[in-house]
Amino acid sequence: MPSPGQLDYHADRLVITGDWTLPNYARLKQRVTATLASSQTVDQYPDLTAIEALDTAGASLLADLLGARRLLELTDEASDLPPERRDLLRLVGEAIASPAEEPSRRGSAIIAFLARVGQQVEDYWRQQRLLMGFTGQILATLVTILPTPWRWRMTPLVAHIHQTGLNALPIVALLTFLVGAVVAFLGATVLDDFGATIYTVNLVAFSFLREFGVLLAAILLAGRTASAFTAQLGSMKANEEIDALRTFGLSPIELLVIPRVLAMVISLPILTFVGMISGIIGGSLVCVMVLDISIPQILNILENKVSTIHFLVGLGKAPIFAFVIAVIGCLEGFKASGSAESVGEHTTSAVVQSIFMVILLDSIAAIFFMEMGW
Template identity: 65%
Template sequence: MPDTASRPGRLEQDALRLRVIGDWTLPHYARLRDAVAGVHAESVDLERLGELDTSGAALLVDLLGPDTVRDVAQWAPNLPAERQALLRAVADASRTPLSAPLGPDKGLLAALAALGQIVEQLARQQLQLIAFIGLTLSTLLATLATPRRWRITSLVAHVQQTGLNAIPIVALLTFLVGAVVAFLGATVLREFGATIYTVNLVTYSFLREFGVLLAAILLAGRTASAFTAQIGSMKANEEIDALRAQGLDPIELLVLPRVLAMTISLPILALIGMLSGMLGGALVCALALDIPPNQFLAILQRDIPLRHFLVGMIKAPLFAFLVAVIGCLEGFKAKASAQSVGEHTTSSVVQSIFMVILLDALAALFFMEMGW
């Protein structure tokens, strides 16, 4: 073999034959491909070939066609045996035509079709959600009758994860929002000389809306995503199939403890949210408006009926149930890839926050019409 100090590969046409010269290797691939493009040869001279790897061999196959390369022993008998074997292997691999990539459809029709698909998908998603809620409720009823099937350990563990561990962040967040609402009230009401009503603003908003809403949104981000990722990766690992194959019900084992734990946790967190929000408001009232805490408490006791608290609390279990069910359902929908688990986790957070806010708006409308 001639001297093979690293030389970029090239093609050279002399009087008699096409010569293949230098290293036909991966680093030179892009340039060599341009050189090979459009050239077709019956045979080449490989005497001055340097290094050769699979990418170079693939280019030679492009140049000569797989059948010619397959017979390399006949036209290049001096080539070392392992080179011949490499060329033959790549020629065999390239013999079956490689499928052409499918171009994406373009145009108005394709856009309309995509829109239609999205709408249908959304409708299906809601249908699936309703079906899954039904399945969960019917499993719950069946399980209630037989205490032996209550998963107390799992339930308590989930209450700790979703409820107890979320207390600090819920308390901090509602405290800050309470302070902000009080500041807003103070600023707006000062112009009317009615800053004392800041107390009513803070307590009304937290008892009726913000306490439960903020807690629910936090749990949607914190726990619904966790449920989706847990169940999604179990599904990717075929654990759900393993449960089913053993005659165990994944709804009963995985979904019920999570849904029940959420339904227990969220009302408690909502209560903590209300208290902590009002504490934030009271602090601002005391520091910025000269309304001492005992006066704040007196107004709270005198002016705010209990029904506002009940209106807020009654929403908590409903939100909790929806958030947990959406989180679990999205987990079951995930496929066996990292990307799919990620997509469904995103989708579960977006859906559950959307549902919580939508329901809250509807509930506000309803309670207002009822005069509660």
Template identity: 55%
Template structure:
């Protein structure tokens, strides 16, 4: 039978002339709360010299389980529990083993986990390994989503009824037409800066006239498409991620899937197709704006008239440079749109997730664009284009 909760399970006995702590009754889960209250009252006196000498009477102890053993450890502490767990304490072997096991477990739980010290080199390689694993995982996900998008595009290409022309036109207006002012202004200013820098260096060699070649060559092959792609990565990829992320949080995408509609066909493909149309057009406008900015500075600062500028441009700059720059635009457009949509699809849970994935879409888009541009530059150089 269990001991009533209001009975004394702990008491001091001084009848023998020596103060002894008497433990009696059932130390089980049923009396766990009552034991905690009585221990709180007696704990300040248990650690004195009398109790430390081992004057503890356990002969009245009734039933004992792990909860009662934990209360004994709480009352006596590890040192006294070790004393009463010896063979001379009057406890059975089973109870001594139980006390020792519970004491070891509670001592281990009380000790803070010791973190194994690692060297700086091991820590460096560990972080590099984690970063490489994360990069590989992101690359694998991106390639899978690219394949999924291309599959959906191929299935819809020869089915005009599945084309979302209204959505595509609306996205072209948002991603292309609305971006024309900022694209033209930025490239115009960069073209002017390129001419200033080029003229400063070339003037020392008496070759100021070659500033025309520098600015036209740079914008036709590299700067126009690269600056436009970076701006679109910051402007459009983030928009795609925020839009799809908000729809994901509001469970609109889940509702589409429940209705048997494909989110890729409805949401991803219109954005990809719109950017495939917009980015080459914006790149062409960026080339014109950059060259006009350079021509203006040449006319005002270098005494190179617009007629002379156009004559040099016509005679010395080959058409292939224009095609080299324009060939990169569709690739950059596809990559930016896919990354922006992918990060939007990965949003889950909260507005914080939207912010994180929006940032990730911009960073990843710019990184991939610059990486592809570097690879393309090496390829064209080796091919002699």
């Protein structure tokens, strides 16, 4: 018949014997509580070798008696314990151990803020390394399939161009038209103080050819298309469709990512051109209706005062922005796990990262072109 657990002292050393199991839990709990309540100090070097049987309930009582931290130390020091019993004690000690057992030390708010900032910087750097690796994988796949036309997936490419380009034309044209009108109103308000309202046409043309046309189109695609890419790939991963492709020996990069990236690279320059034209038309409409500048004057200024380099600068940034947006959207889709919550989080992350990277790259390009005198 199994013997109940005991707490005995031999030569001032605590010896723990008997069965520390669930059937004896109530009696053992009372004994442990009484021992802790007494003035007798619990020995920090108890003898655990005499324990005949032990389960999770008994191990939790030992953790209450000795402390979870001390129990973890004993599992490392007590080499004469059976391995399975030592593993059980360590598992229970790790589960019960908490910072509350140690005196809590409240750090300063500055240290906590710096720690938070450091963690965010580390996460950002890890994300950028992952993005660079994913970009390299896409470029390597492109180099592999470009010389082999029979591997080009034209049907998905055309479908994604329709989705990312043609379907986005109305919203891009409307938004840039309205922003062009706003820029013209603001420019006219400021330039009127100097009697130079005629230069409103130059202001609208320069701003949309160099910056606003490509920037507004890229931000719209970052919110509209990058999120769609992430949601689509995240749902496919949740349904294990991507794993199924790998099982059949097919490359998800080649089948799912490359058509989306190429579609974005083709669509964004077209949308940028439409945005430039719509913005200039919106600004010109304000000039005609409010500033009494005739259409021939506007066309003359655009022909003689606005250089082609401004158009090329704006259009040249579009493929780079498109590539970055598509890569981020696809990467976040692959990072999503099987839950709907994860898909939603990564969709939000894709939009935020895409807009941030577009504005960052646009700032770098603006400084570069300014230094080059373009």
